[in-house]
Amino acid sequence: MTLQQEAAPTKQEALANIEKLLAFALNKGMLGNEDLAYARNALLDLFRFAEPAEAPAGEPGETLESAVDYLEPLLDYGSAIGLIPDNTLTQRDLLDARIMGLLMPRPSETAAAFRAKAAEEGIAAATDAFYALNLDSNYIRMDRIRKNQYWRHATPYGELEMTVNLSKPEKDPKEIAMLKTLPQAHYPKCLLCAENVGYAGRADHPARQNLRILPMKLQGEDWFFQYSPYVYYNEHSIVFKGAHEPMAVTHASFARLLDFVEQFPHYFIGSNADLPIVGGSILSHDHFQAGRHVFPMEIAKVDASYVDGTDSGVTYGIVRWPMSVLRLRGSSKSAVHAAGCRILDLWKAYSDPAADVLAYTETADGRRIPHNTITPIARLKDNGDYELDLVLRNNRTSDEHPGGIFHPHSHLHHIKKENIGLIEVMGLAVLPGRLKEELEAIAKLLTPDAVEKPSDLKAGEHRLSHHADWAELLVRKYGSGLSEAEAAEAVRSETGDKFLEVLGDAGVFKRDAAGAKAFRAFLEASGLISQ
Numbered sequence: 001m002t003l004q005q006e007a008a009p010t011k012q013e014a015l016a017n018i019e020k021l022l023a024f025a026l027n028k029g030m031l032g033n034e035d036l037a038y039a040r041n042a043l044l045d046l047f048r049f050a051e052p053a054e055a056p057a058g059e060p061g062e063t064l065e066s067a068v069d070y071l072e073p074l075l076d077y078g079s080a081i082g083l084i085p086d087n088t089l090t091q092r093d094l095l096d097a098r099i100m101g102l103l104m105p106r107p108s109e110t111a112a113a114f115r116a117k118a119a120e121e122g123i124a125a126a127t128d129a130f131y132a133l134n135l136d137s138n139y140i141r142m143d144r145i146r147k148n149q150y151w152r153h154a155t156p157y158g159e160l161e162m163t164v165n166l167s168k169p170e171k172d173p174k175e176i177a178m179l180k181t182l183p184q185a186h187y188p189k190c191l192l193c194a195e196n197v198g199y200a201g202r203a204d205h206p207a208r209q210n211l212r213i214l215p216m217k218l219q220g221e222d223w224f225f226q227y228s229p230y231v232y233y234n235e236h237s238i239v240f241k242g243a244h245e246p247m248a249v250t251h252a253s254f255a256r257l258l259d260f261v262e263q264f265p266h267y268f269i270g271s272n273a274d275l276p277i278v279g280g281s282i283l284s285h286d287h288f289q290a291g292r293h294v295f296p297m298e299i300a301k302v303d304a305s306y307v308d309g310t311d312s313g314v315t316y317g318i319v320r321w322p323m324s325v326l327r328l329r330g331s332s333k334s335a336v337h338a339a340g341c342r343i344l345d346l347w348k349a350y351s352d353p354a355a356d357v358l359a360y361t362e363t364a365d366g367r368r369i370p371h372n373t374i375t376p377i378a379r380l381k382d383n384g385d386y387e388l389d390l391v392l393r394n395n396r397t398s399d400e401h402p403g404g405i406f407h408p409h410s411h412l413h414h415i416k417k418e419n420i421g422l423i424e425v426m427g428l429a430v431l432p433g434r435l436k437e438e439l440e441a442i443a444k445l446l447t448p449d450a451v452e453k454p455s456d457l458k459a460g461e462h463r464l465s466h467h468a469d470w471a472e473l474l475v476r477k478y479g480s481g482l483s484e485a486e487a488a489e490a491v492r493s494e495t496g497d498k499f500l501e502v503l504g505d506a507g508v509f510k511r512d513a514a515g516a517k518a519f520r521a522f523l524e525a526s527g528l529i530s531q
Contacts, residue, residue, distance in 0.1 A: 008080030009073045015053035017077075018043045021070040025103040028136040042102040047074070048081060067136065068143045071096055094207045098200065100137045101209025107197055110212040124266045127292075130214065131235055134227045137210040141167065145231060149436060153496025157321055158296045161428040162496055164435050167230045192240045192285040194224055216263065218256040225290075232423055232430055233293040239269065240287035247274040247283045249373050251341040257288065257378035258333050258386060267292055270377035270389075272422045277395040277404040278373065278506070280421040289422055296427030297321055297389065298379070304520075306528035314339045316528055318519060322503035322511060323425060324392040326523070329385050336386040340376065343390055346526045348372045355518040356405050357394055357508055371396045375425050391425050392508050392522075408502045414466040415498045420506045429499040438464060439491050442471050446478050446487040470494075 009017070022040055025031040031039055040052055075092045078084060084091035105113070110133070118126035134140045149164040182204055188195040191205075194213060201207030206229075213226040222242035227235065239260060253271055260269045269290040272280030302317030312335040319325035326343060330336045350372060351359045360368040375391040396405045403409075408416050416431060423430055441464055444450055454475050457468035464471065478490050504511065509519040520530075 009077045011049075012053070014047060014074060014077040015049060017070050017073045018047065018049075019053050021067060021074070021099070021103070024067055024070060025136075028132070030103050030105065030133065030136055039103055043099070046083070046099065046102065047078065066143065067100065067138050071099065071138065074099060090203055094201045096138060097207035097209045100139070101198065101207075104137055104210055104212065107212055111214055114214050123264055127235065127264070127266070130212075131227060133212065137212075139210045139212075139229055140227060140231055141229060144168075151492050151496075153493065153499070155322075155496070155500050157500075158300055158427070160296055160496055160499060161233075162431070162492070162499060163232065163429060164431045164433060164439075165230075165232075166433045166436060168433070189244045190282060190285045192238065192282060192287050193244055194240075194242060218259045219252060221256075223256070228289075231291075233291055233295075233428060235267070235292040237267065237290040238287055239290055240285060243286075244284070245286050247272065247279065247286050249274045249344070249376065251337075251344070254337050254340045254344070254376060254378075254388065257376060257388070258337055260288070260290065261378050261380040261386070262333070264290065265380040268295075268298070268377060268379045270422045270426070271375065273373045273375045273393045273395075275370070275373045275393070275395045277397070277407055277419060278375075278393040279395075279419065281419070297325065297377075298426070300325075302327060305531040306523055307531060308339065308342075308527060309529050312339065316343075316523070318523075319389065321427075321507075322500060323507040324509040324519060326390045326392070328388040328390065329381075331385055333386050336388055340388045340390060343526060344374055347374060347390075347392055347522070350522055350525065352518055352521065355509060355515070356396065356398075357518075358396060361396070375422055377422070377426065393506075394508050406506050406508050409505050411469075412498055412502055412505065414470060415495060416502050420502065424499075424503070425506070427503075429496075429502075431495075431499075435495075438467060439495060440488075442467055442474065443484070443487040443491040445471055445475055446480055446482045446490060447484055448481060449484075450480055 018040070021043070022031070022036060025039065026033070026036065044050070044052060075095055078095050079087040079092070084095050110130070114126050114130055117129050135142060144167040147166040149166065151162050152159045153162050182202075185202065185205065188199060188205075196208040197211050197213055199205070199208045211226065213224040216223050216225055216239075218239075224240055224242060226238050226240075228238055249271060257269050257271065261267065267290045269288050271288045274283065276283070297319065301320045303320045304318045306316040308314065308316070312330065313332060314328055314330035314335050316339070317327040317329070319327050328336055328339050328343070330339070348370065349359050351357055357372070359372050360370055362368060371394050373393050373395070375393055377389040377391070379387040381387055394406050397403065398405050401407065401409060403417070408420065415435070416429070418432070445452065445454060454468060454472040456462065457464045457471055459465060462468070474490070474494060478487075482490060507515075509515040509522070
């Protein structure tokens with residue numbers, strides 16, 4: 001979007017903000033005293049100044065917790081002197097990353113500092129420091145993330161976490177039109193490639209001068225750890241393969257997940273599924289998501305327990321959850337890994353036509369298109385047990401459900417129609433930003449201040465037409481005499497119920513008698529024995 005700009009800061013104001021930004025970086029440990037002149041000169045060059053302000057940084061005094069208040073005037077000044085072609089949010093973000101990149105330690109220094117901190121104070125202290133760097137560098141945009149709406153919603157399965165995502169800025173029509181004219185770019189290959197570190201960005205690819213990643217080994221392979229710029233939960237991390245290879249849920253995936261939780265025992269880690277419809281938004285680059293957060297699914301109880309008849313010590317439990325989750329737990333890493341691989345292989349080949357589960361579709365030319373896969377999540381528990389949650393997925397479509405049989409069904413698309421990925425599988429709804437204003441408008445229908453009736457929404461051109469049937473049901477249920485606060489709470493609660501339905505649609509074995517029987521049949525076919 002194009003931003004309205006008031007009078008541009010003066011030269012003296014811009015110079016003063018450069019000094020404030022330098023003081024901020026010193027205070028936060030992004031720069032050492034030896035780096036100060038170097039960083040100052042880099043900023044002066046960027047903003048076309050020949051010399052600094054008369055009072056240089058060195059005694060930070062009162063420093064704000066975020067660089068944003070120092071950055072915004074510099075972005076205004078940069079726009080005024082032509083450092084960016086348009087004063088759009090996209091172009092300002094490109095300049096923002098360019099500025100902060102001049103204050104960052106080199107990638108090798110960041111990695112060395114992380115290793116040293118981990119050796120001296122432990123891995124949790126090391127991630128604390130690395131996360132702080134990502135916040136201070138404005139790579140993680142907390143000023144935007146705080147705008148997200150968040151509430152909890154009680155269900156029979158525990159409290160779900162509900163968010164309306166307002167942190168990813170939308171492009172205006174002018175930017176969208178311009179993007180269509182850009183030539184196809186091939187570098188970096190995707191948003192997850194290591195080559196993004198230090199990249200200046202372009203209109204259709206974010207700048208990453210302030211991105212730092214940490215090298216690590218998983219199963220002897222080169223992988224990298226970074227934080228997500230738009231954290232959906234605490235310390236939302238991305239662990240990605242060094243090679244640009246497509247997503248695949250395999251035996252090696254499970255081994256890597258268990259390797260990771262040994263190295264980062266205070267984090268969970270999981271993978272999106274590797275098939276369309278039930279997979280994540282980026283299937284072209286193998287990666288996991290991790291973090292320091294307890295999701296609702298993690299604390300869900302086990303309904304039924306099984307063993308495999310061996311002395312492996314691994315237990316299997318059907319998790320009390322709207323999706324179909326099998327929880328494996330044991331003290332032996334290798335035994336849990338072997339058990340997970342066994343379930344993965346059996347599930348990939350399993351069919352139950354009565355439950356709409358078919359492992360493959362045969363094409364006219366004899367090819368077999370796979371439909372079954374798993375969304376896995378690994379944890380290392382405080383008692384040393386390895387825990388592996390295996391969420392059974394199937395991506396079949398039908399005439400009735402062309403978007404996916406085990407995907408949010410069409411009557412829920414007014415709330416959520418996107419793929420149900422790892423984060424939502426675990427009970428955290430990431431709902432589109434459009435819902436903020438739409439839910440507020442729906443809530444107003446439940447108050448005496450309503451100026452429209454639900455029937456007015458049915459007009460095809462009405463901006464809330466996709467909510468018309470739902471709004472009619474809500475008015476019938478609650479009437480139109482609620483206070484503003486009561487109406488907002490009612491709509492939040494009903495939205496939570498919708499998300500619970502979304503998870504139920506994504507579950508392959510439904511939470512009814514027939515679904516429970518079908519789930520048990522799969523486990524028995526897998527050779528598991530009920531306890």
